[in-house]
Amino acid sequence: MQGMDDQLNKKVRVRVAPSPTGYPHIGTIYQALFDYSFAKKNSGTFFVRIEDTDRARFVADAEEKIYSALDWFGLTEEESPRKGGPFGPYRQSERLDIYNKYAKELVKKGGAYYCFCTKERLAALHEKQQKEKKPTMYDKFCRNLPKEEVEEKLKKGDSFVIRLKIPENEDIVVRDEIRGEIHFDSNLIEDTILLKADGYPTYHLASSVVDDHLMETTHVVRGEEWLPSLPKHIIAYNYFGWKKPLFYHTPILRNPDKSKLSKRQGHTSVSWYMEEGFLPNAILNYLALMAWSHPQGKEIFSLEEFISLVDLKDLKPVAPIFDLEKLKWMNGEYIRMMNDKGLMIKLKEFYKNDPGVLKVLNSQESDKILGLAQSRLRTLKDFKDLVIPAEAELSAPEKEVANSLKEKLEKITEWNKDSILIVMREVLSEKKTKGSILYKVFTGREKGLPLPETLEIFGKEKAINILSK
RNA sequence: GGCGCGUUCGUCUAGUGGCCUAGGACAUCACGUUCUCAACGUGAAUAUCAGGGGUUCGAAUCCCCUACGCGCUACCA
16 A cells, blocks of 8 residues: 555656557547546646557557547647657657667666577467467577677677566566456566567557656556556566556456457447547546446536546446447437537537538527427437438328328418427328328438427428428 | 456446345336427336355355356567
8 A cells, every 4th residue: 555655645647558550449538538537636647658669550640530539538638749748759659769778778687688589489489389288488598598699699780679587486466456466477477578679669668667657657547458467567667676656457348249349349439439429528428437437326427527536446347348329328318418509519510511411500490400309319410310301202192191281281371380280180180190101201201300390490381392392 | 278357137337244025227118298209207027146165143245166258378559
């Protein structure tokens, strides 16, 4: 507990550290939500570090997209490559000399060593280990190479990596603040690579140790998939003699089949949620619920409320299945909580490239239409089907209903929703049909915004026109 | 295979030794309202708390074992 007190005495600094290897992942937002909220609660700093050390998977505009995703959710960071800050640079590819320096320092301290093994040798080794059903891990071949031999190879310009020297025969005890103490047998931990042959660091050196230390991260919030490598990081911290941050491994989001949330089964891309008309606050609320529950059991709560209540140690260790249905329900709740103006802004933004819908939104009657639509939306995307009729062929009986309706509507002298409703009822009882058929006639769908109200808004002429088509 | 984490309704969960014959939410179904679809209201169904052993007067809650699920096991993060 000593460690915890120490950390709390320092200014809270938490980070989200995405890799620009694709479009922003909902999991990154999930992490950022806890980071951001915890930082705000403790008047700390939330910052972004871009982990672009994997050149093979690098995607050029991914970083830009990460920022716009963060902004969209209102989880804007204080320090980052785009904003700068006192601990920069915040892009790992610009910190290569730093990692290099610390890797070599670790070698000097005896906590790491040069390894000249070829990928071919490693591949053969793993194959052999697999055949023998032994753990596939590095056999420490270069761990005790004579100094002179190492010097010579380096001078010759041989390709090398630097590996972490894992102590032998030790019970490594690490602490995850959510789960408590965890024990690992050091003999089962690989002498992991810290610095790659291309001079780039791996996560184990750059992110988890050097950067988090140099950037004074106090609380590391990261996915559960990192738990197995925690002992490596702890060992490295110990070699350096650095004070460790507190570690929180958040439960991973899962697909309906329980595997790690993936593109194939779930929706992982932030842009998908944007395109489907989800509200950022609703998503955040839902995400918070995935690893945390409100002390009073509330399910709907604002970011502000979450910030005021959140404590990282209350996060749950159980990996939840991401339920899109519940998210949709929640999104609908958020839509219903908005005032007319707020909803209008969201809709105009969402449909900015859709002239058809935009025309409705910019019309005189838009407020009334929004009022009718609001309780019928689960996502912003639902709005279009409510206001833009579908192309549909009417059957013979449907045409008959349409004609009868037209005839009666034309006779109305006082055009309002009550008189329209009377006519609708007449038609329904004469033709002995359900109300849905009236909707089919007007909208091409068997459902829609309440007809008396919408027809009143449209006016007699327009209503008759629709039926004349 | 090895190591680690996890396990309460289909799903998200409440629950920290007696208030639990297990509560809430989503989804489902029914009813009410009704011009359709929603929204809203009421109600129903769904969990032998993974299984088995302990500890205890008493266990979903503590301990052990087993099973199952997931994660990791890369010069990815």
